[in-house]
Ligand SMILES: CN1c2c(nc(N)[nH]c2=O)NC[C@@H]1CNc1ccc(C(=O)N[C@@H](CCC(=O)N[C@@H](CCC(=O)N[C@@H](CCC(=O)O)C(=O)O)C(=O)O)C(=O)O)cc1
Ligand SMILES: N[C@@H](CCS)C(=O)O
């Protein structure tokens with residue numbers, strides 16, 4: 001008889017550490033400051049401390065705690081565990097040299113490609129499947145996790161990415177004949193090996209995450225995925241007599257996948273019941289009530305794993321009680337990977353805002369309180385429920401949340417579509433910019449040096465005053481402007497040295513947002529971000545970027561491009577409100593940014609870029625939800641520039657994604673110039689651009705800024721030439737793929753010099769010298 005599934009659990013936990021211990025350990029290992037032995041010891045104590053803390057917070061039952069640690073990325077870990085990526089192991093762990101070579105590359109090997117994990121701001125490493133790939137079980141590190149936890153007194157639940165999700169996330173190497181899903185049965189056999197080895201080691205519950213089943217927008221239809229799931233899970237469960245499977249479906253709702261999983265023989269089904277999912281699919285709870293048989297433990301992810309609002313425990317308990325299944329477990333909707341560790345580390349948050357929040361630790365206590373209330377009644381956790389009720393009430397009534405002036409302004413927009421004048425008129429008006437053919441520019445940020453970061457930290461800590469800080473930033477702007485002039489770029493930028501992050505910086509200067517000191521969330525590997533908390537109506541008390549841009553303009557005769565982060569990206573990379581729609585929040589942010597555009601124009605800045613790298617990321621996972629999203633997101637972007645003069649050239653920039661699917665929406669942004677990531681995919685986006693009849697300025701990135709390599713003039717020339725095959729020279733801009741903040745000055749200077757040389761060579765070939773207006 002297997003141990004029953006725990007009444008309270010979570011889908012996963014942040015692995016970076018409350019004090020970013022994993023980041024420190026990784027960066028120390030990579031810099032040679034510690035060896036692999038010390039790294040192993042540090043990460044082991046991080047894991048064990050996490051288990052102890054989770055038990056203190058209420059996850060006391062066997063298998064309540066999932067073992068979700070990863071040194072870098074959980075998709076990489078699973079791909080190595082089943083041999084989708086050939087791996088070397090040490091007997092207790094992956095071979096770390098090989099592991100980090102895959103994750104980060106080496107002098108002579110490229111790293112695996114990185115891309116966004118579903119609709120989140122977390123990036124996973126994309127495994128590459130070849131016909132020659134032979135799957136094979138490598139469960140050593142899982143056995144280590146299990147045994148080290150046991151030694152420390154915990155029975156933890158090993159977690160893998162499920163076979164369907166792993167295959168749908170993998171890409172096929174060039175020349176591969178079979179599609180990933182054709183390899184499913186073969187892969188299932190190897191998962192079975194891994195699960196059997198864990199089972200033989202006495203593990204009774206194992207978790208497989210299958211978020212692919214909440215999507216229908218990839219290569220496979222919902223029905224195809226559901227059919228495959230039914231087959232795979234029937235195979236896996238029938239061959240595991242001593243252990244049971246929890247399959248989770250985070251980030252959305254199951255449709256065809258629901259009966260497929262519910263009837264496959266699995267022991268428990270984890271579902272996402274977060275407010276965002278239930279808003280998109282209001283019938284989900286009823287479908288679950290009907291479809292999940294009593295033989296399957298329903299693990300209700302009613303505590304939101306992605307957002308930071310304190311749970312409405314009273315409403316959640318009511319939902320849980322409405323489920324007809326005799327026993328329901330309480331869990332988080334997704335892994336808590338997406339939220340910071342604890343509100344306790346944020347003493348500087350406004351007191352009222354702090355009481356409305358739950359980060360990872362607080363969410364574990366919410367799970368525990370709901371599970372206890374479900375079995376023993378609300379009175380067993382009365383103080384938690386009373387606190388939660390108070391948070392709901394004070395937030396709803398708060399004057400810091402609701403600003404009638406902002407509400408009036410968005411209400412007045414009504415059917416405003418944000419369209420500027422006709423492009424032909426804008427083109428004529430922008431001729432005054434007097435730009436050359438194939439103009440060169442950068443995307444905005446220049447290297448964030450140690451000195452710049454230290455100045456920011458010193459300013460924050462009060463070690464330098466405002467004047468001292470401003471002097472350091474101005475010196476950096478002087479350097480960046482002089483560098484661009486020296487290299488011969490046509491449109492220059494101030495370099496963004498004052499920005500800790502392209503979203504957090506704006507949030508720090510807008511009313512309605514709170515920012516954190518220690519609210520770090522893993523973005524990829526050792527890199528983290530601190531997503532701002534959007535808690536109230538948004539307005540802009542004073543200009544944000546105008547001082548920096550006008551200072552740069554005072555240092556050069558060249559046109560200076562002002563730099564803004566767009567409303568969709570600010571929203572996507574923040575914790576959003578749930579009391580109003582995303583569309584309304586986007587409009588509010590857009591109007592605040594429109595004020596900034598007006599002030600930049602007034603100050604004489606004639607070119608303004610509005611970055612939207614997250615436009616693709618927020619695209620809903622189900623096709624049916626996409627048109628509404630694209631409608632409000634495009635509209636919000638357009639509102640930012642709606643009142644800009646015809647002569648003001650509006651740029652936008654997109655990166656971190658493949659854009660083929662949304663090329664029409666990008667066109668609809670109606671920017672005068674769009675710079676877009678392209679170098680890594682060897683300009684694949686150009687085919688989409690030609691197909692969409694994109695007829696305004698376009699700058700497909702020719703310099704891959706994700707790599708420390710300096711591209712040669714020959715490589716850049718090849719990319720410029722390939723762009724010229726698809727885009728008329730009068731519309732083509734020459735620029736890098738993205739901002740340069742993560743690079744060093746030496747490589748940036750050399751790469752940009754090569755970029756200008758490649759442009760000059762292209763100009764000589766096409767024999768164009770007349771100015772163009774785009
Ligand atoms: C473009 N990307 C972004 C995403 N999301 C965002 N919100 N922002 C983005 O830019 N998503 C998609 C991609 C993800 N890419 C990256 C790339 C790089 C990082 C990264 O390097 N993160 C840094 C932290 C950056 C930051 O906020 N820096 C602050 C604070 C720095 C800090 O840690 N300070 C120390 C003290 C330092 C000192 O004394 O010198 C401290 O507070 O302890 C700043 O520079 O002011 C990282 O280190 O992880 C993230 C996403
Ligand atoms: N302007 C920003 C865009 C990054 S996506 C930068 O250059 O870093």
Ligand SMILES: [Zn+2]
Pocket residue numbers: 443613653654655656737738739
């Ligand atoms: Zn970018």
